[in-house]
Amino acid sequence: MQAYQIQQSTDRTALSLTERPIPQPARDQVLIRVRAVSLNARDIQIMHGHYPAAIAFPLVPVSDGVGEVVAVGHAVQRVKVGDRVAGIFRQKWIAGNASPAIRQSTLGGPLDGLLQEYAVLNEEGVVLVPAHLSDEEAATLPCAATTAWSELFTRGQLKAGETVLVQGTGGVSLFALQFAKLAGARVIVTSRSDEKLERVRALGADEVINTEKTPAWAARVRDLTAGYGADYLIEVVGDLAQSLQAVAYGGQISLVGFLGQRIAKIDIAQAIVGMVRLQGANAGHREAFEAMNRAIALHHLHPVIDQTFSFEDAPEAFRYMEQGGYLGKICIRL
Ligand SMILES: NC(=O)c1ccc[n+]([C@@H]2O[C@H](COP(=O)([O-])OP(=O)(O)OC[C@H]3O[C@@H](n4cnc5c(N)ncnc54)[C@H](OP(=O)(O)O)[C@@H]3O)[C@@H](O)[C@H]2O)c1
Structure with a gap:
């Protein structure tokens, strides 16, 4: 063979x-x-x-x-x-x-x-x-699929009506988008490409953010969620400081990848006050x-x-x- x-x-x-x-x-x-x-x-x-x-x-x-x-x-x-x-x-x-x-x-x-x-x-x-x-x-x-599933439903407990933010349009993020829609959640997708964002709308994305045009994307997430933030955030980029601004009180940031940067400087108090779960993903x-x-x-x-x-x-x-x-x-x- x-x-x-x-x-x-x-x-x-x-x-x-x-x-x-x-x-x-x-x-x-x-x-x-x-x-x-x-x-x-x-x-x-x-x-x-x-x-x-x-x-x-x-x-x-x-x-x-x-x-x-x-x-x-x-x-x-x-x-x-x-x-x-x-x-x-x-x-x-x-x-x-x-x-x-x-x-x-x-x-x-x-x-x-x-x-x-x-x-x-x-x-x-x-x-x-x-x-x-x-x-x-x-x-x-x-x-990729099992990682997305595990973050939303094994380590997380996603419910209908909650908001999921997925970063980028890669394998893990697209599966997270599809699974979150199955569960009746609202999904926000970030990407560096308008063309890709257009295509993810066809897959069910409710809101999209181009991070090249909107570098302060966390503020946009707050706007889109009436100040509340995302209940689940699939972090593949490593922009953890912004992710902490974008996540809701008691929300979960799944640390899946670090395609942009591996070392991030964060305000620990922000995670404490927001009761944020920083969840390392492991497939x-x-x-x-x-x-x-x-x-x-x-x-x-x-x-x-x-x-x-x-x-x-x-x-x-x-x-x-x-x-x-x-x-x-x-x-x-x-
Ligand atoms: N911890 C785990 O269990 C686990 C499991 C699976 C994967 N991973 C890791 O998670 C990451 C994503 O995996 P994947 O399979 O979904 O990857 P992928 O299919 O290659 O997609 C990654 C996406 O991220 C975006 N991206 C790439 N480089 C970027 C950068 N420098 N800044 C911002 N966005 C960037 C791109 O989306 P746009 O072009 O739309 O911006 C790209 O399509 C990888 O690092 C992978 O190793 C970890």
Whole structure:
């Protein structure tokens, strides 16, 4: 079978195609024929050695993917041959809190990922995916979608009528937008692009703010919410000082990413007085993934896909993501 490997972490031309034997499942493992994968920002960061965790190379990249179960070990009970499954992002995170050992069980680094024709996973590390989704759509769920779901409904308790602010128009933010609309919430989206903001309106965004034209975006959030602020804020940029101004009393800021800056200077008193929950996001566990899948199936929700590449063009998919400018997930079909 064919597998892509990153040979080292500094050169993207290091993504090379290799020939490997098809692995065989042990007693509690399943062999999946991978059908589609989708890229996350971390896949690019890992490739360039910018990911804030130790990763050993060579590595089969990409955490998120979906495939068909083609063989199972004799003790496997959770799935059967023919099922369509996704690998869970952190293979050992079933429920509760994460731990260093659970972080070490992440697909696409440190564990080999799914940019390969076949993969063996533990039966505990897979979930069935909603039947109405295409393979590419189902492949988008493990990291970005489960993170968004977990912040709003596992660590958060979003209710109808509340306001969610999502920063940017990336994978996590678009899923947060879609899930928040399912729950009857009002959603404000920020972006640096008017064109993208126009497109997110079609996805249900109630209000949009261009942060290039309105750098003091927190004040605009206050205006839009009659001074109240956003109950939930998905922070992917790192502009925490403004996020603290934009969040409501008792609201939650989910610290998901730091695409703009990693170090932020904040007024701690502002968080204390506002009783703000600063919530570090760490993707999501299997229980959250399964709860999310039930909601996706019930509401026939479709993830937003920007573009799908062939397996042969996988390096081109990485380059496309690095260029930015996309809206929605970038997929690779096997
Ligand atoms: N903690 C966790 O559990 C977890 C899980 C998933 C992802 N993440 C992290 O969260 C971040 C977002 O992930 P993603 O998959 O949604 O990424 P993505 O699909 O690459 O999208 C990121 C979006 O953020 C905006 N953006 C990018 N650079 C920016 C900058 N310098 N300043 C302001 N906005 C910027 C862009 O939107 P516009 O072009 O519309 O402005 C872009 O589309 C990444 O850093 C990722 O590593 C963390």
